[in-house]
Amino acid sequence: MGELLGYARVSTAEQTVDAQSDALRAAGCSRIWIDTASGATTSRPELDDLLTHLRPGDTLVVWRLDRLGRSLPHLLQTVESFREKDVAFKSLTEAIDTTTSGGRLIFSIFGAIAEFERNLIRERTQVGLTAARERGRVGGRPPKMTPARIKQAKRMRDSGMHLTEIAEVIGVGRTTLYRHLK
Incomplete structure (x- = not known):
């Protein structure tokens, strides 16, 4: 032992x-x-x-x-x-x-309860998302680069401004800016 x-x-x-x-x-x-x-x-x-x-x-x-x-x-x-x-x-x-059958049984019950809880959360989340979509709501955070900001960034780039400066002025990361100016 x-x-x-x-x-x-x-x-x-x-x-x-x-x-x-x-x-x-x-x-x-x-x-x-x-x-x-x-x-x-x-x-x-x-x-x-x-x-x-x-x-x-x-x-x-x-x-x-x-x-x-x-x-x-x-x-x-x-x-x-x-x-x-x-x-x-x-x-x-x-x-x-867990060295006893009773202890292993209790842990199996805990496992089943945890799985049940995860499934309930998943189901409630899906129902909520579906209901929101049916009401016209789109999930996720709003985009930082609006069409107006993209237009502004393109004008700044065309005037010769460096992309790092543009990102700083608009208030977005360089990666976000690059992705929208492709």
Whole structure:
């Protein structure tokens, strides 16, 4: 059997990680990695380091699910990557342990819920876009280069002005200007 490796995270330096660390030690973790970072951030150096230490047969242990994942889909993706490496996952507060059939069942249910949520969002978005189109509304941001601006840019170019200067005067990027003056 592999090692139990713990991961704890707090969002700000003012918060304490003591309760998480105590619970992880009590669960038998031989080592604990601690990050101070928002759950929404992708930069978590201690978690990255921990992931390099995981070996087949090991179990990553967290105090609560939200300490590891930014969202349910992110959490599911992370735990699935563990499974592919023969690494188990355990959350103490939610009593989830992927080394047991019950823990795997709970994670399968989470996966189904996340997929259902994604499908609902996709369906609602499509219905909204269709309704907007039927009312004559076109999506996307308005173009920066209106016909009047294109005409002005062509006059400026024909008078010998450099394209970089034209882009600056009109207030668009050079790439946008080049695309419209082809």
